Amino acid sequence: MIRLSAVLALTLSVASLQAAPIERLWLSHAFETPNQLVVNWETETPSDSTVEFGASEALGTKVHRDEKVTLHHVEIPLASPGGRYHYRVRSGEETSAIHSFKGYPKDELRIVIVGDWGYSKVTDFSALMKDDPHLIISAGDNVASLHEKGREGMKAFSALIASQPALFRSIPFMPILGNHDREITPRGPKPPEHPVYDVEAQAYREFFALPGDEWKWHLDLPEFDIRFIALDLQHISDFGSTWQTCHPFDAQSEQFLWYRDLMGQSSQGFVFTLINEKQTAVESQTKGLWHEWFSKGSALISGFGYFADRAELKSGLPYYNTCLKGDGSPYKDPRSKFFAQQDNYLLLTLRRGQPVTIQFKNLKGEVLDTTHIEKRVKP
Template structure:
């Protein structure tokens, strides 16, 4: 009898382990507008990918991808605004707890931009802002090689650790990061360029882990109702371009990146927010100032290159630097208007009725360090 009880307990324990709860879940977009969202998750065992979703627990629909994998990406439609979506995921007999996220709003849109996430600080202040979308200006992890081993381009462990650090944030808020040099570093940097590439320019692990629009190493995303377009570019350590410290894609006049940005910014209907991970003064001076001229088609540019908080203004364009590790060395922009050595992030608030976009530099202690308002742009048609 005791043996029967023992084996029954073992069977129950084995069943519970087999039906382990899925906990690593994150939300992204791979379309250029918020008519769909991607639910991403990771499982211990491979299997198919199922998402149950709906605006109430009683009216759930099903989306499924029949592919055996441990890394899952399932896209579902977003047909509602100002509602709460409920969802859960399943792979074989592995399931998640019920989760939820906000649909996009109709009146007031809140977007946060963060950078330099390596220290994984307390984000309670940002979470209180209850944003609809979370963006980055690069450097989301320390590097790849320390957790994965040198040369491992496909290893996603550091990104998994990022999700583990903020599980509720990632399962409830759409996340769209851009690249910094740390996000693709596959070898130690050293004191001089070695015989092998230190960075994976293609950002294999980043593109594998996140489902993002376009080529993923660069992307654009817009919310037409609010007249706002976000563009993520791949600029970091541009002074190392052409040697084995090179980290980003090409940015010359004949490059795919330049020509794409030039084309996609010709006729922006409203606010344009450009994101990258290079020093503002460095990139805007490239090509005899042509990048700055292109940036002037937009409202603001945001980088996370420096470890400080800053707002600079030049020729009617505002350049921001933000960093979650904001107490580093300060090298101010020649056109700096605000500079502070504080951990910070940006909060963008867009008002649909007025077309205004408010931009606040906020500390992690929920202090507003700087606030600017940008009226709805009146733009002329841009010729090639």
């Protein structure tokens, strides 16, 4: 006979499991301007979505969605610049602790750009957190693949969020695509009969709430006169084979025409383009087609190589490669001005009316290289 105390203990254990707090949360933007923030989380069972938020832990405002889902994306308004927002999420009987994030400021904006998180062995991000960024942007390859056992499809992105819970629940994260973010089968030594990559990046687009088409997007921060443009360029030499990873990029492609028109319309003082490919590969394969438009911006940033590299292109355009895994083969750019084989990230610091300061920093928080970019002459 089962003792009553054992039944009670089992009941309490099940209830405790069901009431486990929601801990895997991340923040992003689904529109081109930061008037709203998306709070994202996952639950084990389909349930509704509620975000409570406010200027203090008293919260006071609520956004509710009644649909039954396991992947939750809820937009909340950002009422005014600066300050700190507090929030909590609820789904059915599950809830999170109260967390917080910074609103975008009026005086000084700090943005971190990282590359190749998927193969990084970095676990200590305390130096990066000390920089107190308002936004983190990736330069692609956020995960190693979408086929690792136990990390298939969206589970790979879930594992990324779970690896740094304090970071992702407190700083908006805007990733761009690399080839590994859509690798659905092992690559192998030669192109197989089946596609290795999901060109449409369905898992990535479903998991992250991003602007526009999501596989390409742009984000404007009007207070600081800056625009970021995310492209889908990587492994372009494999285009047309079963190793093809990115969308078309020729002169008549949707991606190029979108970028050309967007650059032509960009009146911001600072415009940064993000890719996951070597700039020399893009230049040679497209015969300078993209570079004509890259050069109209403030800088080109990539995450293709496992090192830190800063170059000045023939047009004078600054070019940066950043990577959280800095010990790879040294494919130094032919016009390199700075190069280091260390785990690194970029810190962009903007103060109203001043040039952008860009620093390569290692994961100890040490500054490796510093440059300043003046406002571009607007078209």
